[in-house]
Amino acid sequence: MPTRAPNRAKLTILRTHHLSQIPWLVHGFSTRVGGSSRAHIKGDLNLGFTKDDTRAAVERNRATFLRELGAGGNSRPRRSGRAKLDRTPWPLITLRQIHSDIIRFVDSIPADDHPLSGDGLITATPGLLLAIQTADCLPVILADARRHAVGVFHAGWRGTVQRIVEKGIGEMHRCFGTNPRDLKAAIGPGIQGCCYEVGEEVRIKFESQFEYGASLFREVKDSDPVREKYPLLFLTARAPGHSELPKKIFLDLVEANRQQLLAAGVPKKNIEASPLCTSCHPDLLFSYRAEKGKTGRMMAVAGIRK
Numbered sequence: 001m002p003t004r005a006p007n008r009a010k011l012t013i014l015r016t017h018h019l020s021q022i023p024w025l026v027h028g029f030s031t032r033v034g035g036s037s038r039a040h041i042k043g044d045l046n047l048g049f050t051k052d053d054t055r056a057a058v059e060r061n062r063a064t065f066l067r068e069l070g071a072g073g074n075s076r077p078r079r080s081g082r083a084k085l086d087r088t089p090w091p092l093i094t095l096r097q098i099h100s101d102i103i104r105f106v107d108s109i110p111a112d113d114h115p116l117s118g119d120g121l122i123t124a125t126p127g128l129l130l131a132i133q134t135a136d137c138l139p140v141i142l143a144d145a146r147r148h149a150v151g152v153f154h155a156g157w158r159g160t161v162q163r164i165v166e167k168g169i170g171e172m173h174r175c176f177g178t179n180p181r182d183l184k185a186a187i188g189p190g191i192q193g194c195c196y197e198v199g200e201e202v203r204i205k206f207e208s209q210f211e212y213g214a215s216l217f218r219e220v221k222d223s224d225p226v227r228e229k230y231p232l233l234f235l236t237a238r239a240p241g242h243s244e245l246p247k248k249i250f251l252d253l254v255e256a257n258r259q260q261l262l263a264a265g266v267p268k269k270n271i272e273a274s275p276l277c278t279s280c281h282p283d284l285l286f287s288y289r290a291e292k293g294k295t296g297r298m299m300a301v302a303g304i305r306k
Contacts, residue, residue: 010034011045011068016186016272019302025143025150026090026129026303028069029188029274032286032296035061040296046286048133048297062092071129071303090129090303093121097133097154101162103171106130119159120168122151124176129303135286136278138190138253139300140165142172142183149176150302155190155257157198161205166260180265185272188300189285192277193218193252203249206256216256220248 011034019027035045039053045061046053071090091109095116102118107125110116121130130152132139137156142165144150151168153159172178198217207213254273261271278287286295 011064013065013068014189014274014276016274018184018270018272019141019143019186022143022145022184024126024148024305026069026071026305027141027143027150027186027301029139029186029300030065030298031189031284032298033284034068035064037061037296040291040294044286044296045298046296047299048135050296052294053296063089065299066090066092066129069129069301071301090127092129092131092301093123094131094133095119095121095154099154099156099158101159101164101167103151103153103164103168105171105175119154120151120164120171121153122149122168122172122175124149124304126304126306129301131299131301133297133299134188134190134278135288135295135297136191136196138257139188139298140168140257141186141188141300141302142168143302144172144176144178144182145184146182147176147178148304149178150304152300152302155253157202157251157253160253160256160260161202161209163209163260165257166264169261169264169266181267183261183266184270185261185266187254187257187271187273189274189276189278189281189298190253191279191287191289192254192275193250195277195279195289196251196253197248198251200249202251206251210256210259212259216252216259218250218252220250222246222248 012031013028015028032044037044037046037053037057066089095118097119100119103120104116104118106123132152132154140153140155142151153165153168203217278285279290282290
């Protein structure tokens with residue numbers, strides 16, 4: 001995936017090498033550039049119906065994104081025998097995301113009066129575009145190169161500790177007969193271990209679930225020049241005599257999901273992860289944390305050509 005910020009006027013879709021080698025697959029990770037929104041930065045490609053943006057702007061952004069993605073129909077014959085290109089956009093299947101381990105199998109367009117909720121989508125039906133929205137959480141795309149099946153997953157810390165990606169592979173095996181060794185996996189841009197500060201309760205949850213849980217965290221001790229220069233000002237009755245600043249705890253969410261993919265049987269060589277941190281690159285990517293909650297949404301999408 002590219003790491004440089006593109007020209008803000010040009011819509012840019014990030015793709016991975018492995019997934020781009022699959023001829024029947026449509027996939028991509030959106031960025032925030034090249035859109036019509038003005039709620040945050042002029043020209044944002046916000047693809048989520050957030051309270052700060054207008055529905056009309058988001059619908060324009062989605063239409064532009066789908067055109068750039070190439071998610072249209074196949075050529076169909078005319079009576080003259082010549083092919084006519086069908087540019088009708090593919091149906092975009094989304095979820096009401098709830099930070100869960102719920103995975104939905106879809107083989108048709110859901111009814112408007114029965115919206116889907118959950119955090120994973122899988123299909124083997126051509127012509128449907130599965131989509132996950134993110135603004136720090138990790139988007140994960142899985143493609144079964146042999147069975148022509150795909151899955152997209154929303155992996156924040158809650159979904160990750162509930163093993164959503166690992167369970168997604170299990171669901172693909174149950175529904176499509178997927179062998180994990182045939183899967184290609186792409187972990188898209190999200191908040192990385194450099195910036196993803198969490199509380200002690202999150203570390204406890206991971207360490208209770210995964211034998212490698214402790215290795216996913218790093219601690220950083222705050223420095224305070226005043227304390228260092230005048231330690232007696234902070235003298236307490238507690239041994240060894242000085243109060244200590246709390247430690248900051250950072251979670252490597254990318255590695256947590258990589259370990260789940262490996263544990264489920266996906267070969268290491270079949271896993272690609274974006275190096276882009278949403279919090280470090282707010283000019284290119286939406287970040288809920290960096291923008292203090294007032295931000296748009298990106299999409300990770302995957303579909304099967306007819």
